[in-house]
Each structure stands twice: as structure tokens, then as C-alpha cells.
Amino acid sequence: MEQQKVEPVPRTEDALNPPSQRVVVLRRVAGPLLSVGMLVLALWGLRQLARHVTYHEIREYVAGVSRARLLLAIVLTMLGFGAMSLYDRFGLKSIGRSLPWQRVTLISFISYAFSNAVGMSFLVSGSIRYRFYLQNGLSTAEIAKLVLYCTLSFWLGLLALTGATLLVEPLPAGLQASDWLIQASDWRIPLAIVLAAVPLAWILGGFIRKPIRLWRWRVLLPRPASALRQVLVGALDWWLAAAVMYVLMPDSLHASFGHFLAIFVIAQIVGLISHVPGGLGVFETVMLAGFHATNDQHLAAPILGALAMFRVVYYLMPLCAATMLVLQREARGFRKQSLWSPWFTGLLPSFFAGLTLVSGAVLLFSGATRALPDRMAILRDALPLSVLEVSHFMASVIGMLLLILARGLQRRLDVAYWVTLVLLVAGAVFSLLKGIDYEEASLLALLAMALAPAHRLFYRRASLLSTNFSVGWIVAILAVFGCATWLVMFSYKHVDYSSSLWWEFSFHEGGAPRALRALVGAAAAGLLFAFASLIKPQRLRRAPPSETELERALPLIRNFHSAQAHLALMGDKRLLFDADGKAFLMYDTEGRSWVTMGDPVGEDEDARRELVWSFLEQCERAGGWPVFYQVSPDDLDMYLEVGMNLLKIGEEARVRLEAFNLDGKSKKTLRGTINKLGRDGLRLEIVPADEVAPLLPRLKEISDAWLRDKNAREKRFSLGAFDPRYLVRTPMALVWQGERIVAFANLFLTATKEEASLDLMRFVPEGPAGIMDFLFVELMQWAKQQGYRWFNLGMAPLAGLTSRRQAPLWNRFGALVFGRGERFYNFQGLQRYKDKFDPEWEPRYMAVPGGIALPMILANVASLISGGLTGVVRR
Numbered sequence: 001m002e003q004q005k006v007e008p009v010p011r012t013e014d015a016l017n018p019p020s021q022r023v024v025v026l027r028r029v030a031g032p033l034l035s036v037g038m039l040v041l042a043l044w045g046l047r048q049l050a051r052h053v054t055y056h057e058i059r060e061y062v063a064g065v066s067r068a069r070l071l072l073a074i075v076l077t078m079l080g081f082g083a084m085s086l087y088d089r090f091g092l093k094s095i096g097r098s099l100p101w102q103r104v105t106l107i108s109f110i111s112y113a114f115s116n117a118v119g120m121s122f123l124v125s126g127s128i129r130y131r132f133y134l135q136n137g138l139s140t141a142e143i144a145k146l147v148l149y150c151t152l153s154f155w156l157g158l159l160a161l162t163g164a165t166l167l168v169e170p171l172p173a174g175l176q177a178s179d180w181l182i183q184a185s186d187w188r189i190p191l192a193i194v195l196a197a198v199p200l201a202w203i204l205g206g207f208i209r210k211p212i213r214l215w216r217w218r219v220l221l222p223r224p225a226s227a228l229r230q231v232l233v234g235a236l237d238w239w240l241a242a243a244v245m246y247v248l249m250p251d252s253l254h255a256s257f258g259h260f261l262a263i264f265v266i267a268q269i270v271g272l273i274s275h276v277p278g279g280l281g282v283f284e285t286v287m288l289a290g291f292h293a294t295n296d297q298h299l300a301a302p303i304l305g306a307l308a309m310f311r312v313v314y315y316l317m318p319l320c321a322a323t324m325l326v327l328q329r330e331a332r333g334f335r336k337q338s339l340w341s342p343w344f345t346g347l348l349p350s351f352f353a354g355l356t357l358v359s360g361a362v363l364l365f366s367g368a369t370r371a372l373p374d375r376m377a378i379l380r381d382a383l384p385l386s387v388l389e390v391s392h393f394m395a396s397v398i399g400m401l402l403l404i405l406a407r408g409l410q411r412r413l414d415v416a417y418w419v420t421l422v423l424l425v426a427g428a429v430f431s432l433l434k435g436i437d438y439e440e441a442s443l444l445a446l447l448a449m450a451l452a453p454a455h456r457l458f459y460r461r462a463s464l465l466s467t468n469f470s471v472g473w474i475v476a477i478l479a480v481f482g483c484a485t486w487l488v489m490f491s492y493k494h495v496d497y498s499s500s501l502w503w504e505f506s507f508h509e510g511g512a513p514r515a516l517r518a519l520v521g522a523a524a525a526g527l528l529f530a531f532a533s534l535i536k537p538q539r540l541r542r543a544p545p546s547e548t549e550l551e552r553a554l555p556l557i558r559n560f561h562s563a564q565a566h567l568a569l570m571g572d573k574r575l576l577f578d579a580d581g582k583a584f585l586m587y588d589t590e591g592r593s594w595v596t597m598g599d600p601v602g603e604d605e606d607a608r609r610e611l612v613w614s615f616l617e618q619c620e621r622a623g624g625w626p627v628f629y630q631v632s633p634d635d636l637d638m639y640l641e642v643g644m645n646l647l648k649i650g651e652e653a654r655v656r657l658e659a660f661n662l663d664g665k666s667k668k669t670l671r672g673t674i675n676k677l678g679r680d681g682l683r684l685e686i687v688p689a690d691e692v693a694p695l696l697p698r699l700k701e702i703s704d705a706w707l708r709d710k711n712a713r714e715k716r717f718s719l720g721a722f723d724p725r726y727l728v729r730t731p732m733a734l735v736w737q738g739e740r741i742v743a744f745a746n747l748f749l750t751a752t753k754e755e756a757s758l759d760l761m762r763f764v765p766e767g768p769a770g771i772m773d774f775l776f777v778e779l780m781q782w783a784k785q786q787g788y789r790w791f792n793l794g795m796a797p798l799a800g801l802t803s804r805r806q807a808p809l810w811n812r813f814g815a816l817v818f819g820r821g822e823r824f825y826n827f828q829g830l831q832r833y834k835d836k837f838d839p840e841w842e843p844r845y846m847a848v849p850g851g852i853a854l855p856m857i858l859a860n861v862a863s864l865i866s867g868g869l870t871g872v873v874r875r
Contacts (some may be wrong), residue, residue, distance in 0.1 A: 045382040061305030080240035086233045091149035107132045113322035118207035157197040157234015162265040169258040203227040250302035263290035310811025353410035361480045363399030368487035371435035374636040391433035396518035398427040417458035424448035525675045544574045563748035565601040565758040569729045583607035593860035594624040628847035653793040653839035657784040673770040684778040687732040709765035720759040742767040756783040757792035796831040
């Protein structure tokens with residue numbers, strides 16, 4: 001099966017001219033601010049269009065919809081999600097992969113349930129698919145092609161259905177809210193032709209069997225049959241979505257399905273283009289305008305009621321079902337290892353955060369609308385008025401706090417977990433006391449019950465006030481609060497505002513005053529939290545470590561299982577400790593990249609995980625890119641759970657000392673070299689750290705001669721340099737020939753005897769051949785006698801990367817450099833040299849943020865290690 005390929009045309013000027021900080025900031029905030037602007041505009045337009053409609057009329061229509069219609073809408077929704085699964089099934093077929101259809105259907109349902117409700121389908125659905133399909137053996141490149149296939153099918157189907165419908169179905173003369181807009185009949189046919197031409201061109205383009213260049217991309221279009229299938233699946237998906245809405249529409253609409261379908265797809269396109277989550281407000285505004293319901297109170301109220309039911313049936317119900325399905329799968333994963341574990345363990349905090357955000361919105365929206373009269377009559381006879389007023393006020397305040405706490409849950413904060421649990425229970429109680437709202441009380445109680453046994457997922461002890469709230473998250477909170485404000489204005493627009501409203505307390509006429517007070521209370525809670533966060537800033541330290549900090553780090557370094565932690569003693573990297581001083585990480589900056597060297601150092605796992613989160617959040621606050629360089633496989637889950645992507649950068653060679661010897665035919669050459677040098681008078685001496693200082697002048701001469709001979713300069717970051725302050729902190733291995741030192745290396749030795757290694761190794765250029773072999777072998781034999789388990793020979797960059805066709809693009813590029821990059825670095829020679837000691841190779845990775853910043857990050861890391869851009873192209 002042919003697959004569509006999209007490859008970027010490289011542009012070197014992009015890497016040489018990175019955008020300025022101001023441009024980067026504008027890009028980060030422009031999208032969310034545009035979404036908020038569109039939401040505000042849509043809510044204003046919706047309020048203008050529905051100015052004659054009351055909340056009571058909408059609720060009355062919803063209550064009057066028959067069960068048969070509701071059941072039919074649910075069945076059509078299920079068929080719609082079944083059609084959506086065809087995106088993935090055909091997409092997998094297009095890239096030559098196959099998975100069980102039950103698994104594909106489940107992945108598709110979960111991804112679309114969330115993306116339909118949250119919006120930004122490409123990002124949300126794409127990220128969920130990435131996590132799922134990665135667990136099912138697909139490579140990053142294959143997942144990217146699959147997501148692109150599904151997204152194209154989604155849009156091609158929508159455009160085809162819209163174009164075809166407009167061609168055959170005449171619209172009323174005024175799809176408009178005001179007379180100044182142009183008549184729809186004037187542009188219906190041209191618009192239909194333009195929309196239909198896009199999917200038609202996609203299908204016909206399949207006859208061209210060579211890549212087409214579109215701006216910076218080369219695109220190989222799929223064959224016509226495959227393209228036609230994409231378009232038909234997308235059109236079927238949207239047709240079923242329209243059918244769900246049509247079933248719920250009032251009989252008084254008097255519109256054929258074709259007429260309704262034309263307006264529905266146009267409203268959906270406008271809602272998608274707006275980037276407002278779920279097209280909230282935008283979709284409703286276009287639907288009202290399309291059916292001329294702006295001045296018809298008897299038509300506008302039923303349409304708004306149908307729209308509300310459509311969102312519940314098509315968005316909210318699948319979202320709840322997907323969430324419960326995820327929770328059920330995770331609960332089963334606690335008992336036995338399954339397909340979904342351990343990934344869902346890392347995903348659950350985000351699920352709980354999303355449900356908490358929804359629960360907070362429900363409380364705010366409930367506080368902004370009128371309570372049911374019959375329920376209020378029951379409360380009037382059972383409760384004092386003061387209890388009702390306090391409950392209504394507190395429910396809205398809790399709603400705002402849940403919006404804030406959702407971010408803390410996403411960041412796995414322990415304090416957010418406990419406070420959320422308490423507020424969910426309190427919110428359920430207040431929901432019952434303010435209006436017997438057992439529906440929302442049940443939602444809150446169920447979420448609390450699901451959250452209660454998941455405490456182990458929220459292990460971070462950091463303060464909620466120090467949590468970084470991204471622009472998108474702030475926009476989401478403001479959008480929910482803005483919708484609540486709009487609901488207050490809409491629900492009580494018949495009430496004339498006066499200052500006395502704030503002080504009215506009544507069972508009968510107290511709805512508007514209660515809603516206003518609750519809205520102000522929620523706003524006050526949000527502003528107080530924002531103010532408290534602003535007065536407690538945390539900045540990432542950018543100063544080199546002091547002697548006190550190095551002394552503080554030394555016990556953690558010596559007791560860590562990896563000897564490479566001794567690189568912190570170089571003093572060229574900043575140190576970031578956790579709050580209790582149980583772990584630290586070392587990092588440096590280059591451009592916008594904030595790069596750590598290795599994994600967090602320390603034996604306390606909770607402290608090490610907290611450091612990863614703290615570093616990530618502080619980098620976000622500083623506008624930098626967090627990068628974790630040369631991390632081990634044992635700790636990859638720490639980086640995956642914070643949303644980082646992993647790139648394999650090479651393999652580290654470790655010799656198991658218990659099995660190390662020079663016996664056997666394979667060691668004949670090495671054994672001969674060592675014996676010869678021993679007869680020539682070479683011997684090894686280990687000098688303690690406190691005796692190194694007097695030797696430094698002699699060692700400096702050897703180091704300078706070695707650098708001149710190699711035409712090299714000192715590296716940094718991942719390697720040590722000849723710095724007296726650094727060298728006096730570690731033991732030194734000396735190779736003597738008579739009374740002359742001919743080679744030296746400083747040693748990394750762990751106190752637990754887990755691992756020994758060396759860093760800076762220099763020898764005289766005129767020394768005997770094989771002196772490096774002698775140093776390594778003698779050191780390994782010495783370490784074996786001292787009881788060390790491993791000897792670390794360091795990493796071979798880009799080793800172990802595959803260039804197979806199915807391999808990720810980074811792996812193929814790395815394999816290419818490894819095979820042909822000897823001009824810049826002795827990649828293959830270094831691996832071959834370490835291989836003769838029979839090491840065990842273990843992969844090493846770099847954790848990087850997603851997005852298009854990867855080329856700049858790679859350039860920054862290379863510059864950091866090489867001591868500048870010129871060092872990148874020098875040995």
C-alpha cells in the first residue's frame with residue numbers, strides 16, 4: 001500500500017537565524033490569546049442573537065425531549081465513533097502496519113473523545129496516539145505519518161461534505177445576523193467549488209507518482225483509491241455527527257436534513273478555525289444565525305436546548321466513558337502487567353487533572369444558573385436561608401479552586417491531591433445544600449472515589465504556589481470563568497441591575513444576588529492565588545557552585561551508583577539541590593537550552609523525581625528549553641512522565657570486573673602489549689586526592705604536550721579539563737617509567753564500590769606505544785582487587801543507532817554521522833578501541849522537549865560540550 005510522505009526541504013538560514021526572544025514570546029501567547037478573543041466575541045454574539053431567550057425556556061425544551069430521540073442520538077454517536085476508528089485502521093494500513101482491530105478502536109475512541117471535548121484535535125489526539133502507539137511498537141516517524149493521515153482525512157472529509165452539500169442544497173437568502181452581510185446565495189456556488197476542489201485535487205493528485213514540492217515540503221500523494229477512502233471516511237464521520245444534532249433539533253425547525261447539514265458543516269468549520277476548545281460559543285452563534293433564530297424566541301430557545309444536548313451526548317458522554325475506561329484499565333494494571341501499564345500510571349495524573357478542571361467548571365456554571373423551583377421548595381422547608389446562601393457561595397469558590405488545583409494534579413503535587421480530595425467532597429455536600437443538585441454532587445463524589453486510591457501517583461512535595469502556570473493553562477481558567485460570567489448575564493438578563501442586589505437574601509427572588517456574589521467570590525479566590533504566587537518567585541540559579549555547595553554535593557556524589565556524577569566537581573556546571581538536600585542535578589546553559597549532565601544524583605528516588613519536575617518548571621518560567629543529556633535507561637520514566645521525548649545518543653561501555661581477565665585468544669595482542677610494557681619498566685601508582693597538588697606542575701607539562709600533539713583544546717561539560725581546583729578533588733592514577741611520569745588520569749571512585757572510572761587522561765607524545773592500553777588494564781585490575789563491580793569506559797557517541805528504513809529519522813541521521821563523520825570525530829575508532837576490553841554496552845539517551853526546536857537544541861548541546869561553535873568542527 002502506498003503511503004504519503006512529507007519531507008521538509010532543509011533551510012540552513014533557519015538554524016543560523018533563530019527568532020528573537022520577543023518573537024518567541026509572542027508566538028507562545030498569540031494562539032491562546034486569539035482563542036480567548038474568539039471566545040469572548042462568540043459569547044457576545046451569542047448573547048446578542050439570543051437576547052429574547054430565557055434560561056427557563058432552554059431548560060424546558062431539554063426536559064421535553066423524548067427518550068426515543070435521546071436514544072437514537074446516542075446510537076448515532078456510537079456509530080460516529082466507530083467511523084472515526086476507520087481513520088486509524090486505514091492509516092495503519094497506509095504505513096504498512098497492522099494491529100488488532102479491538103485495540104485500534106479503543107485507541108481511536110479515547111483519543112477522539114478527548115480531542116473532541118478539549119479542542120486542538122491535532123495536538124490532543126496526536127499526543128494520545130503517540131503514547132499509545134509507541135507502546136505498541138510503532139516508531140516516532142510511523143506515528144507522525146499516522147497522525148498526519150488521520151488529520152488529513154478529518155479535514156478532507158469535512159471539506160468534501162461541505163462542498164457537495166452546498167452544491168446541491170440551496171441556502172436561505174440570509175445566513176446572517178445583520179442586514180449588512182452579503183447574501184449567502186451570491187457566494188454559495190463559488191464557495192462550494194473551492195471547498196470541493198481541495199479533496200478532488202487530493203484524489204486526482206494520486207496519479208502523479210513523484211513528489212510534489214509545496215513551499216518547504218516534498219509531498220508524495222497517496223494513490224487515488226487510498227485518497228478516495230480517506231475522503232469518504234471523513235465525510236461519513238461528519239455526516240453522522242450532523243445526524244446526531246439533527247435528531248435533537250425541534251420539530252418546529254421545518255428544515256430538510258440537507259439544509260440542516262449545510263449550516264451544520266459551515267458552523268463546524270468556523271468553530272474549528274476559531275481554535276476555541278470544542279468551538280464553544282462560535283458553533284452555537286453560527287447555528288442560530290443560520291436558522292434565522294435571532295428574532296424568533298420560539299425557535300431560538302429550542303435550538304439552544306438542542307445544542308446543549310448535542311454537547312452532552314456527543315462530547316461529554318464519550319469523554320466520561322473514555323475516562324472511566326482508562327481508569328478501569330489502570331485498575332486492572334495494578335493487579336497484573338498489561339498492555340496499558342505502566343504507561344497509564346504516567347497518564348493518570350493528567351486524566352485526573354482534566355476531570356478536576358471539568359468539575360470546577362461544572363460548579364461555576366451551576367452557581368451561575370437558576371436552581372430548579374421544585375427543589376428550592378424542598379430546601380425552603382428544610383434549611384435555614386443562611387445555609388443555602390453560604391453553600392451557594394462556597395460551591396463557586398470551590399469551583400475556582402478546583403480549576404487551579406487541576407494544574408497541581410497535572411504536576412503530581414501531593415498537596416494538590418489532598419486539597420482536591422477534600423474540596424471534591426465539600427463541593428458535593430454544598431451542591432446538595434444549595435439546590436439538591438445531585439447530578440453534580442454525584443460527579444464530584446465519583447471523582448473523589450476514583451482519586452482516593454491514587455495517592456502514590458502524586459508524590460511531589462513542592463508548593464502549589466511555585467507551580468508554573470503556562471499561558472494556555474491561564475487562558476483555560478479565564479475562559480471557564482468568562483463562560484460562567486456570560487451564564488450569569490444570560491440567566492438573569494430579565495433582572496434589572498442595582499447595587500441593592502448584592503444585599504438581597506431570599507428563597508424566592510435571591511437567584512441573581514446569589515449568582516453575583518458567587519461569581520465575585522470565585523474571582524476573589526483566583527486573584528488571591530495569583531497574588532500569592534507572584535510574591536513567591538523562584539529563579540533558577542545561574543552562578544557557578546561555591547565551595548560550600550561542592551562540599552554539600554560530595555557525599556551524594558560518592559554514594560551514587562554512577563561514577564560519572566564526579567563531573568560535578570569540575571565546578572563548570574551549576575548545581576540545583578532539592579529542598580531537603582537529598583539529591584542534586586548539574587546543568588549549564590547555551591542559548592535557550594538548559595542542559596543537565598546525566599541523571600539527578602542521589603539515592604532518594606522521590607527527591608530525584610522532584611528535581612526533574614523543578615528543573616522543568618523553572619526552565620519554563622525562564623523561557624528556556626529543558627534538556628537532560630546522557631541519561632540512563634533506568635530513569636527514562638522520570639522524563640517520559642514530564643512529557644519529554646527521548647533520543648538515543650550512543651552507548652556506554654562498562655566492564656564487569658568480576659569476569660575481567662587477559663586470558664584467551666582474543667586477548668593475545670592486548671596481553672602481549674601489557675607484558676612488554678611491564679618489562680620496559682612501566683608501573684601504576686594510585687595517589688590519594690590530598691597528595692595530588694604537589695604533582696600538578698609536572699602533570700601540566702604532560703597535558704600541554706598532549707594537547708599540542710593532538711592539535712586539540714580542552715572540552716567541557718561532559719568531560720573534565722586540566723583545572724587544578726578540579727584535579728585536587730579526586731585521586732590520581734600515575735604511570736611511571738623509571739623516575740618519570742609518562743601518563744596520568746584522575747579517577748572517579750564510588751564509596752559503595754559499585755563503579756570506578758576515569759576522566760581526564762593524558763600521556764607524553766613520545767611515550768611507548770600502547771601506554772593507554774597499559775593504563776586501562778592496570779586500572780581495571782587494581783579496581784578488581786579493591787572490590788569494585790564495574791569499570792566505566794565512558795560513552796561511544798552515536799554507537800548502536802540503526803539506519804533501517806523503519807528507524808526514526810534521528811536514528812538514521814545518527815547512524816549516518818557515525819559511519820561517515822570521522823572527519824570531525826573518531827566515532828567508530830572509539831567504539832572499536834573500547835570493544836577490545838569486552839564491555840557491556842548500555843544505551844544512553846537525551847531527553848528533549850517536543851516541537852521544532854530540536855535542531856537548535858542539538859546545536860546548543862554540541863556547542864556546550866565542545867566549548868563553543870568552533871569546537872564543534874574541531875577534534
